[in-house]
Amino acid sequence: MLRRTVLAAALALTVTVTLTGCSLTAGESAQDGERRVVLATHDSFAMSEEVLDAFRDRSGITIDVRRLGDAGALTNQLVLTKDSPVADVAYGVDTTFASRALAENVFAAYRGPGADQGPQRYAIGDGERLTAVDVGDVCLNVDPAALAAKGVPVPTGLADLTRPEYANLLVVEDPATSSPGLSFLLGTIATLGEDGWQDYWRALTERGVLVVSGWEEAYTQEFSGSSGKGDRPIVVSYASSPAAEIGEDGKPRTTAVLDTCFQQVEYAGVLEGAANGEDAREVMDFLLSPEFQSQVPEQMYVYPARSDVELPAAWQQAAPQPEASATLDPAMIAEHRERWIDEWRALVQG
Template sequence: MTTIHNAEGQLLRHSGPPVPQNSAFGRKRVGLAGGAGFVALALAGCSVIGTGSENDSDSGTSDGAGSGVVQVVTHDSFHVSEDLIADFEAESGYTVELSAPGDGGALVNQLILTTDSPLGDVAYGVDNSFASRAIDARVFEPYTSPALPASAEQYLAGDSDALTPIDIGDVCLNVDHGWFAEAGIPEPESFEDLLDPQYEDLLVVTNPATSSPGLAFLLATVGAFGEEGWLEYWEGLAGNGLKVVDGWSDAYSVDFSGSTGEGDRPIVLSYSTSPAFEVGEGESEAPTGALLDTCFRQIEYAGVISGAANPEGAQAFIDFLLSDEVQADIPEQMYVYPVSDQVELPESWTQFAPLADDPHEVAPAEIDAHRDEWIEAWTATVIG
């Protein structure tokens, strides 16, 4: 039997990795976990960051330097170190304003709905599960950044030059090592393992209709089992006691038995990077682990919004996101991998936050053609 729980006060719903409030990495990001500071300002709707004049609102450039406001529209977990934002403003002459209409899916929906009255100049956080929808709706203007590293070319959105890849991350199932050791049950390793009766009532995932990670996991099963088999697989999960919640914070921080959770489910949908941030200071082992055979790779993009008041500032901000300084900042701020392979990753990532060698894939055109159909079929089958 499948159960469903409606989330209240959901912390994260975006396409980047989550932040348990009391984990090693959650303590680093009090602004996000506690609802204060930089990200909380963005969540409030709009934050003005930097020292630019409030009256200097005209876009354009002067003597090679930018001026005016760059309005950045993001998902609700965008985070770049404040000193880097300040450096960008000082060097470019622009003042950065942030607004966050919701998670990655909500971001795309709002951008499409407001094409006649753009929300801002540049958007960050559109992922590969929604990229084709935004491209087809002509949400973005073509732009190829001169700062795009060669290692990022593999992540380009097909033949379109409307979106620039900024970071990547693997959505995967995570397990609580301690729970399985105490229970004397072997940890699952594959999708198929989860159908075994010994894993009944142990798995909690997020709803693909309300959660970007949930949609990524649905796509992982499409990639693994194909058009003919993915829905049958979900029927099997539902029959083995699958639990579905609306958002990541409830799944990871409430229902999951590991991390800060006090739940009774030792298998949870999260990210391959999550275990790295469960390792306490001085510890050599992670209490949780990612099942790398269950991953779907998300790619997050930025783009110049069509009809932007300040397209030059938008382009400058995309170049900024690809700079070595920001690419090196991304792992410990948004807990995803930079697209540049020239930056040094946190030491713990090599051991505890590997990317999957062979993540499951679904072609962007297939996602665009069947996304809504798949979500509807999943809902009818799993939720009823």
């Protein structure tokens, strides 16, 4: 998640109001009579003040943003406080944690009209309690110029990285501490199956894969194609990352290998027992509105869930949305996630 905060800060004016650490709770208002909805979300939430102000002026509802960490921390907090919700709406529970939130009955049933404009493609569970807001595909990113200098071709798929010429070129994030790291691990499991993913990671280890704790270290320090100018020309990042690496010539300096992507969907829903349920549903409708969805790419560096919202022109060239990302049943992820991470740790870290 942190990578989106870093990238969005370079190009977008983001909302700075955060309620973490404040005494205000869901259902309270800063001024008598004010309509206020608390939105619990992840640390990478960003949206222009202009868009939020326009919604407030039109609806009379002020959205207070409470950032609660990454998707895992957000989900844990929602589960722990479900009997006394910390917010009215939650946004950012992703593919890897959605089944847990649904099993714990964190969300109330509500599906707004915008859900039928594309988000239902990503429906989970009964499709009534969580609605997709954005999609962020995790995949390999490469620095073509650095690879060319080494006489190594751009990889076309996961299998290429096990070949001798790719030794000591790849940096990945630890799936135990990083959302993209976990998604990449899940992508190898989805692609290679239970019988193949462990051999694949053994081969990567033999080829000198570098494992770091999170995206920021991997992308901005170790990867050669970004600001850190590291010495690794292949990194696990996002299909959208090249949109932040467009040079003065108008062309992206990096590229995503779209045949290595794993689909990571982020959902939103009205919390069960929300103090402001009616206004919360209106905020849900806003999250799926063309106004909000059209800002999602440049504000949060992910793809909008609505199918009728076009990507920015620069994205259409540098960061087209993958057409066939790998997926896993969220219920399967919930059942096996911890075992897979433990097995990965034993294989790669010993």
